[in-house]
Amino acid sequence: MRKVKLLLTFTLAIVSIFFLVGCNILDGLVKDNGGETPLSQILNRNTSSDDTVAVITNPEQGEQTVKLYFADKNGELLIEESRTIPKTLSLARETVNQWLLGPSGATDSYPVVNPQTTLKDIAIKNGIAIVDLSKEFLQPYSNVAAETALYGLVNTLTQFATVEIVTIRVEGQEIKTYRSLSTDNLRYRADIVGYSAGSSVDKTNKPIEAADESSVDNADSHNDSSTADSATASPSAINLFGS
Template sequence: MRKIRLLLTFILMIAAIMLLVGCNILNDLIKEGGGNAPLSKLLNKTVQEDTVAVTTESQQTEQTVKLYFADADGKVLIEENRTIPKTLSLARETVCQWLLGPVGSSGSYPMVNPQTKLLDIGIKNGIATVDLSKEFIEPYSNISAETALYGLVNTLTQFQTVQIVKIRVDGRDIQTYRGIRLENLRSRNDLIGYASGTVQDDGETAEVSPSEINLFEE
């Protein structure tokens, strides 16, 4: 019996303490609200004070890359600046744009079979390894092998992280491309004729070079 009384006394003491603490908190809220503020208003005020404003910075949504296509004779590279949507995999999107070919009336021509697909791409230690479908090695139109090959190489080596390009076909390493050895493929500026200007990804030419002269014409 004595134990039961002690237990009830302890419970009553705890309840009294909780009641006093709750009353003090409510009293503080009423004082802060000027004595007549609704409880919902006071609670909302507390939430607002605890909320931190989130600020967002404007981010670039587009970027310009260089794509190298062929001239009418298929022997000279024409540089096209294309504006594309910002992406996490810039190299992949750039190669995909290159495979799509030129857009607008830039006077340049596609380099490879339009059926060519990008299977994979990776960049490590300055080497870009590009895996393309078998259509890539097929001759296309009057485009010379050298022009087609370095159209891709120059397109990739525009990035600071790429110095050398390695090409694979259907997941396998290849040693030659239509008679050209594929060792240490680096950018070749001597194959570039002229720039065709800036082209938006919707096919509209925004800026075109006034020069349409083939500087390397034989």
């Protein structure tokens, strides 16, 4: 009888040892897999916090509302349209590209230049915006007057705090006239603006900062006309790049 008890005790001890060893092995496998299971919870062993993978989210891209100037149905006055575009380091460049795309269609305004016109380059320096456009810019479009087309571009660019004067190039060559109109000292003109279309126009006239585009021959600072006086002032009275 004593031998039977000893044998039973020995057998239970062996079974207990194998059970505990097996649990430790299984729990080690669980930890190697980087997860947490009921087994590890029972044994009060949690996986390492180093296994946690952080989730990185990108911030939402901001937006900017700009003003684009198009023609009225008679092609004689400018219609101001507000458009919201993604913020970009090249805000002036994107604004001109949006202007070349034409009106949104939600307003009673019309394109002022040939839709095939493309922006080749743009630079802003010392208050002067130098814009290089394709040859289609010189072509009359629909019933739009030359003055309306020219100042559609000028007024669109001079909304920026860093632009007082606009100089225009076509296919890399500076033009002195645009369909018989002088292109010297092109500044914002309020008298040619008919009305504002769209309810999102910024009524405060807060200056918008445009990125300093460094191309177009580094903006050719030979345009000394930036210091010339003009009877019609631009709404952008602040020059962040100095004179």
